[in-house]
Amino acid sequence: MKIGMFPLSGIxxxxxxxxxxxxxxxxxxxRSKTIASLPSLGLLTLAGMTPARHEISYVEVPDLNDVxxxxxxxxxxxxxxxxxxxxxxYYLAGRFKEWGIPTVIGGPHVTAVPEEASKHCDxxxxxxxxxxxxxxxxxxxxGSLKKFYRAEADFEMKDAPMPAFELLDxxxxxxxxxxxxxxxxxxxxxxxxxxxxxGRYKQKPAEKVAAEIEKIMGIWxxxxxxxxxxxSFVDRAYWKKLLGLLKGKKFRWFAETDISVAEDAELxxxxxxxxxxxxxxxxxxxxxxxxxxxxxxxxxxLRKFPRYKEAVNRxxxxxxxxxxxxxxxxxxxxxxxxxxxxxxxxxxxxxxxxITIMTAFPGxxxxxxxxxxxxxxxxxxxxxxxxxxxNFKPLKMSAKELHEGFKSLGARLYGDECTHKRRNRFRQTxxxxxxxxxxxx
Numbered sequence: 068m069k070i071g072m073f074p075l076s077g078i079x080x081x082x083x084x085x086x087x088x089x090x091x092x093x094x095x096x097x098r099s100k101t102i103a104s105l106p107s108l109g110l111l112t113l114a115g116m117t118p119a120r121h122e123i124s125y126v127e128v129p130d131l132n133d134v135x136x137x138x139x140x141x142x143x144x145x146x147x148x149x150x151x152x153x154x155x156x157y158y159l160a161g162r163f164k165e166w167g168i169p170t171v172i173g174g175p176h177v178t179a180v181p182e183e184a185s186k187h188c189d190x191x192x193x194x195x196x197x198x199x200x201x202x203x204x205x206x207x208x209x210g211s212l213k214k215f216y217r218a219e220a221d222f223e224m225k226d227a228p229m230p231a232f233e234l235l236d237x238x239x240x241x242x243x244x245x246x247x248x249x250x251x252x253x254x255x256x257x258x259x260x261x262x263x264x265x266g267r268y269k270q271k272p273a274e275k276v277a278a279e280i281e282k283i284m285g286i287w288x289x290x291x292x293x294x295x296x297x298x299s300f301v302d303r304a305y306w307k308k309l310l311g312l313l314k315g316k317k318f319r320w321f322a323e324t325d326i327s328v329a330e331d332a333e334l335x336x337x338x339x340x341x342x343x344x345x346x347x348x349x350x351x352x353x354x355x356x357x358x359x360x361x362x363x364x365x366x367x368x369l370r371k372f373p374r375y376k377e378a379v380n381r382x383x384x385x386x387x388x389x390x391x392x393x394x395x396x397x398x399x400x401x402x403x404x405x406x407x408x409x410x411x412x413x414x415x416x417x418x419x420x421x422i423t424i425m426t427a428f429p430g431x432x433x434x435x436x437x438x439x440x441x442x443x444x445x446x447x448x449x450x451x452x453x454x455x456x457x458n459f460k461p462l463k464m465s466a467k468e469l470h471e472g473f474k475s476l477g478a479r480l481y482g483d484e485c486t487h488k489r490r491n492r493f494r495q496t497x498x499x500x501x502x503x504x505x506x507x508x
Contacts, residue, residue, distance in 0.1 A: 068208060069122045071141040071168075072114060074107030075148040075156050082456050085474055106235055107147050108244045108295055109174065113200045116228035121204070125234040128155075134162055143207045144170040146188070150259070150428055150452035153177075157187035164189075169212055171203055175263040176449070179430025183447075185214055193217040195249075195264050197228065224249065224271040229279060237287050242321070244295040245283070247276050247309070251297040253325065254363045255349070256436070257394065259428035259452075260297045270302060273309040280313060294322040299346075303331050310337045323347045326371055329378035335385040346382065347390040347421065350375060353411030357399030363432050376415045386500045388418035388493050395473055396425035401463040405472040409479055418493040420480050423454040424473060 106127075114123050124139060137159070144163045148156035153176050163170045173192030177184035181191045190212045192199050198218040206212050232243065249261040250268035283290050299322040300306055319342045326348055328334065351368060352358050358369040371378075379389050393408050412420045427434040427443060429452075437443050442460040445451060451458035461469050479485060 068142040069140060070117065070143045070145065071124045071126060071139050072110040072145045073126050073128050073137070073159065074110050075128050075146065075152040076105065076107060082470070085455055085477070105242065105244055105293065106240060108230060108246060109196060110145060110147050111230040111232060111234065112228060113145065113196050114231035114234055116197065116200060117204065123231070123234065127239065128159065134159065138166055141168060144168050146170060146172045147174045148176065149174065150176045150449045153449045160188040169207060171212070175259055176429060178263055181215060191215050195222040197222050221265060221267065224269050227271050227275055229282065232283055232286060242291040242293045243283055243287070244293050245276060245279050246295045247271050247299060248296045248301070252301060253298065253367055255361055256363050257425055257431055257433040258297070259431050262297065263430045268301060270305055273305060273312055276309055277312040280316065280318065284316065284318065290318045292318055292320040294320065296323060298323065298325055300324045300328040300334070303334050307334060307337060310341050313341055318342065319344050321345050321347070325349065326375060326378035329381040335382060335387065339386040343387050345388045345390055345419070347392055350391045351394045352397055352400065353393065353407045357397040359399060361397065379415045379417060383416065383418065383493060383496055386497055390419040390421055391415065391417040392421040392423070394423055394425050396461050396469050398462040402468050402472060405476040408476060412480065416492055418489055422473065422476060422480065424457055424469065425459070426452055426454050427459050428452050
């Protein structure tokens with residue numbers, strides 16, 4: 068068969084004011100470009116486990132203005148997307164149906180609402196794709212696709228296939244993704260990442276991860292790797308082993324983690340020596356009250372809050388910049404949250420700051436709770452699931468206050484003055500590190 072794989076991903080913002088503001092704010096624009104330039108690791112992974120007798124085309128879909136160009140000579144179309152672009156994914160699936168091309172859609176969104184998705188495509192892949200893909204291909208070959216495919220058992224990461232990175236046009240990307248784990252032990256109420264696809268935290272063998280990076284380096288001499296994990300450093304011993312395997316490799320990298328990474332000086336040193344440029348940490352809030360209940364299993368972040376600033380300082384003092392991520396609109400936050408985020412970012416000396424609006428994604432505990440409380444503004448308007456638009460009724464402020472405060476905070480944080488101040492401060496830290504090590508300043 069000839070198989071076409073069509074990823075739809077990247078930044079989407081419905082709020083025109085914020086979108087226009089983003090055009091002049093370096094922090095927002097740079098991060099959005101980075102996200103938009105990431106390929107679909109899920110589809111590349113399925114491509115990597117596809118038998119050689121099949122022919123695969125990987126086709127980026129930046130927009131649907133020229134959808135006719137996607138009318139390829141294919142026997143099966145596989146679409147992957149997130150909530151904010153599901154309307155576009157459904158539209159594309161509808162066009163494929165008009166052209167007589169069987170279509171399967173997968174990802175976190177359709178896993179949460181499979182019945183909705185089934186109205187727009189031939190098949191819905193529910194949950195992790197690896198244990199389903201060979202069954203889907205076998206049924207497609209005989210023209211007998213089922214409406215739903217659901218994994219019978221949890222996928223074991225030791226069986227992870229090598230992603231087909233060779234399908235990519237490397238000129239289109241500024242970084243590639245590699246996954247070392249799925250799930251997260253914290254299980255935050257609002258999280259719409261891999262926790263929707265798997266019920267437990269699990270890791271890929273370090274040797275497999277090292278092999279993936281080796282393959283990437285075969286097509287990109289000095290790559291930038293983004294580890295696509297919800298929480299990379301849960302198992303520090305694992306990462307010390309992995310970084311040992313990667314010692315001497317010439318690549319830069321980025322990961323998402325929690326602040327506990329600051330507790331291991333040896334790991335921080337290994338990270339810096341292996342050219343870790345930045346970690347993104349979900350701090351969520353600069354105040355204790357609004358951290359209560361953020362996680363569904365415990366209040367781990369609330370307990371760690373008194374050491375937030377100390378942890379940021381330890382990580383950045385090791386020469387690794389921190390991108391502190393804050394969720395605005397949590398139930399415990401009032402109109403003073405905007406000043407408190409700004410002041411915390413300044414006091415902590417964060418190199419970068421990422422602000423998002425609390426978003427109720429389908430399939431999350433947050434969505435279920437707000438639905439029961441009657442606080443969802445437009446329950447099925449997935450275009451508002453962007454992290455930058457408001458799709459719920461805030462508890463301690465109005466939606467207008469949240470909108471205006473968020474916009475104002477973004478202008479302050481991402482203005483040239485604040486951005487340069489944060490980055491210059493970190494550059495001074497790097498100079499001091501080099502001086503202590505006897506290097507050139």
